[in-house]
Amino acid sequence: MMPPAVLDHVSLAVPAAAPAWSLLRTRLGGEWAIGGTAPGFRFSTLRYANNMCLELLEPGREPADPFVTRFLDHAGPGMHHLTFTVPDLLAATAAADAAGYPCFGIRTDDPAWQEAFIHPRVAGGTLVQIARSRPGELPPPPADLPPAGVTRAALRAVEWTATDPARAVGLLRLLGGQVTGPAGDGVEVTFRATRIKVRGPGGRTPARLEFDGVDPVTRVSYAGRGGVPFHEPSLGVDIVLH
Numbered sequence: 001m002m003p004p005a006v007l008d009h010v011s012l013a014v015p016a017a018a019p020a021w022s023l024l025r026t027r028l029g030g031e032w033a034i035g036g037t038a039p040g041f042r043f044s045t046l047r048y049a050n051n052m053c054l055e056l057l058e059p060g061r062e063p064a065d066p067f068v069t070r071f072l073d074h075a076g077p078g079m080h081h082l083t084f085t086v087p088d089l090l091a092a093t094a095a096a097d098a099a100g101y102p103c104f105g106i107r108t109d110d111p112a113w114q115e116a117f118i119h120p121r122v123a124g125g126t127l128v129q130i131a132r133s134r135p136g137e138l139p140p141p142p143a144d145l146p147p148a149g150v151t152r153a154a155l156r157a158v159e160w161t162a163t164d165p166a167r168a169v170g171l172l173r174l175l176g177g178q179v180t181g182p183a184g185d186g187v188e189v190t191f192r193a194t195r196i197k198v199r200g201p202g203g204r205t206p207a208r209l210e211f212d213g214v215d216p217v218t219r220v221s222y223a224g225r226g227g228v229p230f231h232e233p234s235l236g237v238d239i240v241l242h
Contacts, residue, residue, distance in 0.1 A: 002095040005084040005130070005175040007191035009045060009053035010158050010209070012235050013071045013080040017044050017056040019234040021146050024054065027218045028211055029152035032141040040065035044142070049213055050154035050193040055083070056235075077236030079160055079207035081117075081127035082196070084175050089114040089132040096130070099174050103130070112136045124168030124198075126160055130175075151218070153241075157210035159183070159197035168198045206231065212242035 014020065024030045030046030033053055037043075039062050045055040057080055059069045071080060086092040093103040093116045101123065103116040111134060118128040162168040169187050173179065177189035177196065186199030197208075208229065219226045219241045229238045 002099075002174050002176070003086045003088045003091050005086050005092065007052070007175075007177075007194055007196070008083045008085045008131070008133075009055045010082055010155075010207075011043075011055040011057055011080045011129075012078060012237065013057045013068050013075075014077045014235060015058065015072060016234075017042075017058050018144065020056065020232070023222070023232065023234075023239075026146050026149045027151075027222070028214065029149040030054065031148055031152070032145060034138055035141065036139050041068045044145075048155040048211070049152040050156065052155040052194045054155060054209070077234070079126065079158075079237060081129050082158070083129040083131055085131050085133055087132065089116060089130065092116070092130050092132075096171075096174065099170075101171055101174065118171065120163075122167070123171050124165065125163035125201075126168070128171065151213065151215040153211040153213045155194065155209060156212050156242075157195040157197060157208075157240075159186075159199060159208040159210070161201060161205065161207075162186070162198045163201055165198050165200050172196060172198070206236060206238045208238040208240065210240040210242065214241040 024046055033045040033047040035044035041060045042058050043055055045053050047053045057068050096103055101118050103118055106116040108114045113133055115131040120127050172189040177191050180188050180190045183197040186197055189196045223230050223241055226242050229240045232239050
């Protein structure tokens with residue numbers, strides 16, 4: 001059986017994180033969670049009021065594994081993967097394999113962070129990361145990170161287009177999500193305080209993020225009024241503010 005999984009964060013590939021700070025940090029109040037540098041990429045993660053995180057991946061200077069650069073060259077900025085944390089990585093990968101979702105890139109050498117991946121072709125259209133994380137000493141935020149805004153929004157929903165909605169929903173259910181109803185041309189699966197909306201092929205191309213608890217000034221500044229989607233070029237996704 002799959003160990004209890006938690007939807008930890010949605011990850012976006014971007015050319016640079018800094019252009020998004022005005023919206024994600026100053027306007028929506030994302031708290032600094034973690035960040036750092038790894039071979040081939042840099043990452044920075046903000047945590048929102050419902051404990052849901054948003055990670056930005058940007059290309060690094062080292063050419064060891066330029067997967068972020070390859071993604072940007074192929075698809076441009078946008079949603080890169082979903083990450084779920086589990087208490088036992090090997091048990092989770094065994095359960096995924098048994099259910100028809102084989103994992104690759106299994107790495108267990110670091111006791112602080114173990115991970116495995118399910119390829120988009122297997123997962124129904126997006127890369128899925130399964131990880132086991134143990135708290136440790138966190139690196140400081142970057143010097144150019146602006147102060148967080150007073151209002152802390154919650155990241156309530158993530159919507160994306162699946163190439164195979166049935167497989168995508170099946171994997172989300174395996175990871176502990178509950179199907180809570182239809183969502184436009186797709187299906188809504190809920191993980192605690194965050195919803196994943198899986199839409200069928202042929203729908204809107206960019207992924208969509210929905211935030212609530214946003215202050216009125218920000219809603220008017222970015223969307224004219226609450227609930228109206230707008231495209232954020234620095235992130236490559238559509239955003240809805242409530």
